[in-house]
Amino acid sequence: MNLTFSLAHLMGGLILLCAFLLLSQRRLAAMITLYQVQALTLSAAAVWQGFAQHEVNLYLTGIITLALKGVLLPIALRQIVLRFNLTRAVESTMPMALSMMLGTGLIGIAVLVVLPSTMSAVSLTREDLAIALSVVLLGLLVMTARRSALAQIIGFLSTENGLVLAAIGMPGMPFVAEFSVALLVLLAFLVVGIFLLRIREHFDTLDITGIEDIERRGR
Amino acid sequence: MILLPIILPFLAAIVLGVIGTPVRGAIANAALSLVVFLLTIAAFTAPGSGLIHADSLGLLFGALTGFIAFTTSLANIGYVRGAEPRLTPPLWRLYHALCQVVLGATLLGLYADNIGLLWASVEIATIAATLAVSLPRTASALEAAWKYFILGGVGIALALFGTMLVYLAAQPALGPGLNAMSFIQLSSHAAWMDGALLTLAFVFILFGYGTKAALVPLHGWLPDAYAEGPAPLTTALSSPMLNLALIAILRFRHLMQANVASGGTAMPPGPFLIVLGLASLLLVGFSLSRRRDARRFFGFSSIEHSGIAIFAFGIGGPAAIFGGLLHMLLQTLIKSALFIALIRAAALRGSTAPGNYSFSHLRGLIHSNKYTAWLLGGAIFALTGLPPSGLFASEFIIISQTVQRNPWVSAPLAVGLLLCAVAILRNIGPLIFGDAPPHTKPVKAAPEMHLVALHLALVVLLAFAMPGPILHLLSTMSGALQ
Numbered sequence: 036m037n038l039t040f041s042l043a044h045l046m047g048g049l050i051l052l053c054a055f056l057l058l059s060q061r062r063l064a065a066m067i068t069l070y071q072v073q074a075l076t077l078s079a080a081a082v083w084q085g086f087a088q089h090e091v092n093l094y095l096t097g098i099i100t101l102a103l104k105g106v107l108l109p110i111a112l113r114q115i116v117l118r119f120n121l122t123r124a125v126e127s128t129m130p131m132a133l134s135m136m137l138g139t140g141l142i143g144i145a146v147l148v149v150l151p152s153t154m155s156a157v158s159l160t161r162e163d164l165a166i167a168l169s170v171v172l173l174g175l176l177v178m179t180a181r182r183s184a185l186a187q188i189i190g191f192l193s194t195e196n197g198l199v200l201a202a203i204g205m206p207g208m209p210f211v212a213e214f215s216v217a218l219l220v221l222l223a224f225l226v227v228g229i230f231l232l233r234i235r236e237h238f239d240t241l242d243i244t245g246i247e248d249i250e251r252r253g254r
Numbered sequence: 255m256i257l258l259p260i261i262l263p264f265l266a267a268i269v270l271g272v273i274g275t276p277v278r279g280a281i282a283n284a285a286l287s288l289v290v291f292l293l294t295i296a297a298f299t300a301p302g303s304g305l306i307h308a309d310s311l312g313l314l315f316g317a318l319t320g321f322i323a324f325t326t327s328l329a330n331i332g333y334v335r336g337a338e339p340r341l342t343p344p345l346w347r348l349y350h351a352l353c354q355v356v357l358g359a360t361l362l363g364l365y366a367d368n369i370g371l372l373w374a375s376v377e378i379a380t381i382a383a384t385l386a387v388s389l390p391r392t393a394s395a396l397e398a399a400w401k402y403f404i405l406g407g408v409g410i411a412l413a414l415f416g417t418m419l420v421y422l423a424a425q426p427a428l429g430p431g432l433n434a435m436s437f438i439q440l441s442s443h444a445a446w447m448d449g450a451l452l453t454l455a456f457v458f459i460l461f462g463y464g465t466k467a468a469l470v471p472l473h474g475w476l477p478d479a480y481a482e483g484p485a486p487l488t489t490a491l492s493s494p495m496l497n498l499a500l501i502a503i504l505r506f507r508h509l510m511q512a513n514v515a516s517g518g519t520a521m522p523p524g525p526f527l528i529v530l531g532l533a534s535l536l537l538v539g540f541s542l543s544r545r546r547d548a549r550r551f552f553g554f555s556s557i558e559h560s561g562i563a564i565f566a567f568g569i570g571g572p573a574a575i576f577g578g579l580l581h582m583l584l585q586t587l588i589k590s591a592l593f594i595a596l597i598r599a600a601a602l603r604g605s606t607a608p609g610n611y612s613f614s615h616l617r618g619l620i621h622s623n624k625y626t627a628w629l630l631g632g633a634i635f636a637l638t639g640l641p642p643s644g645l646f647a648s649e650f651i652i653i654s655q656t657v658q659r660n661p662w663v664s665a666p667l668a669v670g671l672l673l674c675a676v677a678i679l680r681n682i683g684p685l686i687f688g689d690a691p692p693h694t695k696p697v698k699a700a701p702e703m704h705l706v707a708l709h710l711a712l713v714v715l716l717a718f719a720m721p722g723p724i725l726h727l728l729s730t731m732s733g734a735l736q
């Protein structure tokens with residue numbers, strides 16, 4: 036039982052660390068690598084939870100995560116970087132130090148909100164949930180702190196990892212594998228969307244400041 | 255039985271997506287929508303069991319969704335005839351497939367008795383709607399789709415987190431397994447749920463589904479999506495999707511309220527909803543008069559009506575919830591009629607492409623066609639909530655309940671409603687009776703305009719002489735969900 040705890044926490048912590056490091060990275064290639072490490076850790080965490088809870092569903096989630104998010108998505112993202120020649124650093128909307136401080140604050144909020152309100156739940160679930168909420172909030176922060184569409188997608192992918200982390204920690208939750216597949220469909224549309232919609236042609240760079248164009252042209 | 259109206263659109267989407275010319279696709283789409291509409295009515299006799307187990311609220315709004323889908327798809331045939339050259343045949347096939355996917359997903363969400371399925375249906379509907387917005391392939395359509403995708407994606411992520419928290423909050427009452435995800439089970443065991451967790455969950459649910467319901471400050475995607483996408487799908491069919499999100503919020507609100515009422519530790523949900531509702535109403539009130547594009551204008555008006563419904567749910571009590579549901583019902587009918595009429599009005603002036611919907615381009619409609627102009631004017635007037643519009647009845651109920659239960663917030667409510675009504679009224683005169691642009695010739699009205707007349711007649715009937723069975727259904731439901 037103790038091993039269950041410490042291993043689950045170790046992997047949760049690693050996932051959180053990756054989410055936090057995403058905030059400090061300026062280069063897309065580094066962000067993708069961090070995301071890959073996060074996804075691989077997540078798949079290990081899912082398999083470990085499956086072993087601890089004796090749930091076939093969770094093994095399945097782990098395998099799906101490993102194959103699609105640990106291997107396929109990073110390859111697709113690297114392809115986008117190569118194809119669109121996006122080797123330069125990503126512009127951010129706020130100073131790095133500020134975003135890191137905000138990130139620390141968000142982790143604090145997540146812990147303060149989740150721990151007192153989950154007194155009745157099993158302690159493993161409680162702490163997992165606090166970590167998962169931190170990852171979700173950090174991903175959203177990455178999305179707001181970055182200007183490039185691809186960096187925002189990586190932020191969203193990290194948010195989604197946080198969601199799956201929360202789902203695998205829930206005791207006996209049905210549909211976990213289905214949820215992760217449904218989320219993956221959404222992610223696939225996002226990533227494929229960049230290819231198909233050829234955002235670069237229209238937005239020039241993968242910089243989504245162009246979106247404010249609509250606002251300027253008097254709605 | 256109840257599975258048919260859900261499965262049929264998804265199967266039809268595959269067929270429509272693969273074969274058919276644009277016009278034939280539109281006709282097949284209309285025929286399928288009619289079948290689905292009839293099936294949603296037949297569903298009243300067999301509400302299903304297990305995962306797909308519709309309550310009266312789901313059935314009622316399911317039938318409404320079927321009806322709107324049917325009339326919209328009829329009007330869509332004329333739209334496709336006029337707009338055919340603007341998209342390639344494969345894109346038109348995709349468009350008709352997406353119409354069916356949105357319909358099927360909305361029905362799935364309304365009929366599902368499972369918080370996970372509800373979430374999945376909202377996700378499918380969002381993806382389909384985003385793809386639809388991107389169809390015109392113009393730069394501004396892609397921007398609108400991207401904005402919708404990012405905001406909708408974040409909303410969906412938050413809603414899933416909230417859904418998992420609700421499941422966790424139900425653990426003390428229902429234990430692990432499917433039971434802890436069923437609305438029927440959750441609402442009968444709400445008293446034993448973990449109140450603090452439920453409150454946390456509700457915040458995520460509210461912001462998650464609130465994004466789909468376009469509540470301020472999460473409304474940014476809606477006006478762009480309305481203005482840039484192919485008109486019938488992104489505008490007329492979008493009201494049922496807003497309803498789905500609003501009903502989801504109403505159901506989760508009920509869980510929290512039931513927990514509070516039986517002495518649980520959850521926070522009362524009212525203040526959250528009242529604040530978001532008023533914020534939506536007031537923001538729209540102040541920004542509506544500056545909109546120049548009719549589709550954006552009425553997109554903002556949808557935000558207003560979502561705000562009013564959420565506000566009514568926040569006030570609480572059976573009467574206010576009845577008012578909120580009635581408001582959603584009538585608003586959906588009016589808004590889809592309005593968009594059918596608006597598309598015809600743009601067609602009278604040459605083109606239904608985005609960018610041809612500015613008020614200055616459409617002004618003086620009466621010189622183009624009297625019937626279209628009067629009906630469009632009637633539909634716009636109905637949005638203000640002045641009698642004889644049906645919304646007068648629902649807004650009257652909501653206001654009187656507000657004065658009774660929470661008098662302090664009735665002042666901002668009244669200010670918001672007045673501001674919106676004035677902004678809408680100011681546009682009717684020039685749009686209908688103003689001077690037409692030079693070289694405007696009278697044109698024959700399209701047969702679709704009879705659908706608009708039918709919608710508006712239904713609105714008055716439902717508001718002032720609601721048939722007994724529907725009245726009974728709505729009032730028992732609002733009593734159960736108070």
